[in-house]
Amino acid sequence: MEKHMTSGIEDVWQPVPASRSARNTINPIRRIVDRMKITPNPAKEMISLSIGDPTHYGNMLPPVEALEAIIEAVQLPTCHGYAPSFGTLEARRAVAKFWSRSDYILKPEDVILTSGCSHALEMCIDCLADPGDNILLPQPGFSLYTTLCQSLGIETRFYDLLPDDDWKVNITHLESLINDRTRAVLINNPSNPCGAVYPEEHLRKLIEICEKHHLPIIADEIYADMVFSNHKFYFMGILSENVPVLSCGGLSKRFICPGWRVGWIVIHDRHNLFKDTIKPGLADLSSRILGPNSVTQAALTHILFETPDSYYEDILNQLQNNAEYVYRSLLEAPGLQPTMPQGAMYMLIRINPSEFRDIADDKDFFMKLICEESISCLPASVFGIDNFFRIVLSTPMEKTEEACQRIIEFCQRHAKSVS
Numbered sequence: 183m184e185k186h187m188t189s190g191i192e193d194v195w196q197p198v199p200a201s202r203s204a205r206n207t208i209n210p211i212r213r214i215v216d217r218m219k220i221t222p223n224p225a226k227e228m229i230s231l232s233i234g235d236p237t238h239y240g241n242m243l244p245p246v247e248a249l250e251a252i253i254e255a256v257q258l259p260t261c262h263g264y265a266p267s268f269g270t271l272e273a274r275r276a277v278a279k280f281w282s283r284s285d286y287i288l289k290p291e292d293v294i295l296t297s298g299c300s301h302a303l304e305m306c307i308d309c310l311a312d313p314g315d316n317i318l319l320p321q322p323g324f325s326l327y328t329t330l331c332q333s334l335g336i337e338t339r340f341y342d343l344l345p346d347d348d349w350k351v352n353i354t355h356l357e358s359l360i361n362d363r364t365r366a367v368l369i370n371n372p373s374n375p376c377g378a379v380y381p382e383e384h385l386r387k388l389i390e391i392c393e394k395h396h397l398p399i400i401a402d403e404i405y406a407d408m409v410f411s412n413h414k415f416y417f418m419g420i421l422s423e424n425v426p427v428l429s430c431g432g433l434s435k436r437f438i439c440p441g442w443r444v445g446w447i448v449i450h451d452r453h454n455l456f457k458d459t460i461k462p463g464l465a466d467l468s469s470r471i472l473g474p475n476s477v478t479q480a481a482l483t484h485i486l487f488e489t490p491d492s493y494y495e496d497i498l499n500q501l502q503n504n505a506e507y508v509y510r511s512l513l514e515a516p517g518l519q520p521t522m523p524q525g526a527m528y529m530l531i532r533i534n535p536s537e538f539r540d541i542a543d544d545k546d547f548f549m550k551l552i553c554e555e556s557i558s559c560l561p562a563s564v565f566g567i568d569n570f571f572r573i574v575l576s577t578p579m580e581k582t583e584e585a586c587q588r589i590i591e592f593c594q595r596h597a598k599s600v601s
Contacts, residue, residue, distance in 0.1 A: 207333040209325060220549055222556040229585045231573040232558045234374065236438050236527060241578040242500065244439040245493045251484035252442075252477060261480035267469040269295025269446070269479060276483040277446050281406075281431075286420045292449045294464050297474040299404040299432035299445040303368075304330050306400045306428045306447060309463045311336045311365040317400070318359055318367045320351070322530070322565035324374045324402070337363070340566055345521065345532065349378035357391050366398050367391075369418065372405040375565045375572040376530055377505070377523020379413045385421055392425045398455075399427045404435055404445075407494070409525035410502045419450025426451045426460075433478070435527065437485060438497065444478040501527055504575040504582050511586035516597035517541070518589075527576050530562060533569045538596045544569050550596070555588040 222228050236242040255261050268274075271290055278288035296302040303326065311317055313335030319327045321340035331338045341356035343349045356367070369388060372379045380388075392399055401418040409415045419427035432445030449461060473479075505523050512520045517537035523529050533547050541547050544561035548571060551557050562570035577585070 202335070203333050206335065207329060209329050220552045222552050222558075223554055226556040226588070228556045228558065229577070229581050229588075230558045231577065231585055232560045234527065234574055235440055236435065236497075236574075236576040237440070238576070239578050239581065242438045242497060242576055244437055244442075245485075245489045247488040247490070247493075248437055248439065248481070248485040251481035251488070254484075255477045255480035258480060261476045263476065265473045265476045265479055267471070267473040268465050269293065269468075269473065270476075273444075273479040273482040274446075276486050277448065280486045281417070281429075281448060283420060288448060292451075294447045294449070294468055295474050295479065296432075296445040296447060296468065297471055298434060298440070298443045299402070299430050300326055301443075301471070301474075302430035302432065302445045302447045303327070303400070303402060305464055305467045306366075306430060307331060307336065307368075308334055309460055309467055310398060310400070310428075315363045315365045316361070317365055318356060320368070320370055320373070322375055322562055322567040322570070323368075323370060325564050325566075327368060328566075339364070341367075343373075343376060343378070345530070345567075345570075348524065349373065349376035349521070349530075350380065350384055351388060353387055353391060356388075357395075360395050360397070364395070364397060366400050368400040368402065370402040371418070372408055372415065372525035374405070374526055375528045375560075375562065377521075377526045377528045377575075379409045379415060379524035379526075382414075382416050382421065385416055385418055389418065389422045389425050393422075397425070398460075399425055401427050401429045403429050403431050405526040406431055406436070408436055408498065408501070408527070410498065410505065410523070413524045415525070417450075419448065422450060422452075424453065426453070426455045428460075428464075433482075433485065436494070436497075437489065442475060442478045444474045444482065500579075501575050503579065504577065505529060507579070507582055508573065508575065508586055511583075512589065515590045515593040517593050523575070527574055529573050529575060530567075530570045531573065533571060535569060537598060538593075539598050541596055544571050547571060551589070551592055554595075555592050557585050557588055557592075 274290040274293040277293045278290050282288045307330050316337035316339050318339050318341050328338050339359040342352040407415050419429050427450040429448040434440035509520045509522045512518050517534050519532040548561040560572045
């Protein structure tokens with residue numbers, strides 16, 4: 183209801199406008215999912231295969247060593263105040279040491295700590311591009327990339343990933359998108375939502391294109407080393423001899439603690455192309471939130487170096503076992519074509535609407551699957567590709583088995599009759 187001013191001047195309040203940044207901040211997942219009025223089947227327990235939070239069901243939790251480190255840090259009198267906005271020296275030194283290799287040594291000054299990997303991505307995009315510039319993004323790709331760019335007034339240009347070639351980058355298409363306002367190429371490996379892990383040769387080809395056009399790389403490497411057997415992860419910054427790379431990572435996925443909010447930017451800059459510009463720019467941008475969680479920073483050295491290899495092996499075994507089970511099971515479902523992932527926590531499954539009587543596309547599949555089977559996935563249109571859906575592979579095996587059985591029955595029920 184309109185209210186009159188009482189400050190001596192009669193006037194009428196008008197709605198207070200939101201800023202351009204607020205109006206342009208749109209999460210594609212929320213735009214599609216939140217606008218759909220969906221009621222799950224009350225006769226069936228809801229099984230969520232849509233949430234990229236590996237702690238959701240409790241079968242995956244942070245390592246005991248990390249919990250002990252947090253408890254010890256909380257009791258320290260020195261980690262409850264403000265830390266340097268770009269991270270404490272000890273925490274940055276730990277990240278640098280953790281990701282160094284025998285032939286490539288990082289230093290603490292190469293690391294900026296952030297409030298999770300999403301904050302790292304935002305800082306990199308904000309530091310490299312101005313409104314009206316463009317950044318090349320993968321399609322399908324994590325929807326937050328689009329959200330961040332659009333909020334900052336940066337144009338998004340999407341290069342295709344190839345579903346029939348293990349989701350590798352269509353390099354010809356990527357190069358065709360580059361113009362004089364292109365400021366960076368964002369590469370996600372291992373990838374969300376595809377579960378792809380790129381071989382060294384493919385990454386080197388991407389680096390060659392960026393070197394040819396003098397474009398820095400933003401490498402979203404939050405799933406670094408989360409790869410299945412017979413695959414290997416390569417840091418882009420270590421492979422790159424000349425192209426500067428901003429590698430974004432964090433604790434959230436590998437250590438199963440997305441709520442602890444510590445991520446990082448590792449600056450790979452062999453020729454000091456970022457030294458007087460991007461590096462101080464990132465440090466200045468970090469001051470906008472005055473640094474990430476101080477308690478988690480204090481525990482970071484212990485978390486990174488005391489977590490045993492057996493912990494990582496157990497998490498990867500759970501993810502790979504789920505992936506293999508889902509892949510084998512859904513090969514039997516009419517109208518579906520799963521692609522076996524190579525790492526990360528996700529699988530994309532192709533939908534062929536022509537094989538169904540009454541399913542038009544991925545959004546229709548998503549809605550009807552929830553209503554009939556109480557199974558929640560994500561339509562891949564939120565990631566920029568139609569007629570696929572994404573499932574998360576971090577569920578307990580018994581829920582994975584139940585979900586697959588329901589999906590198969592759903593597809594059989596909606597499939598066209600075989601003549």
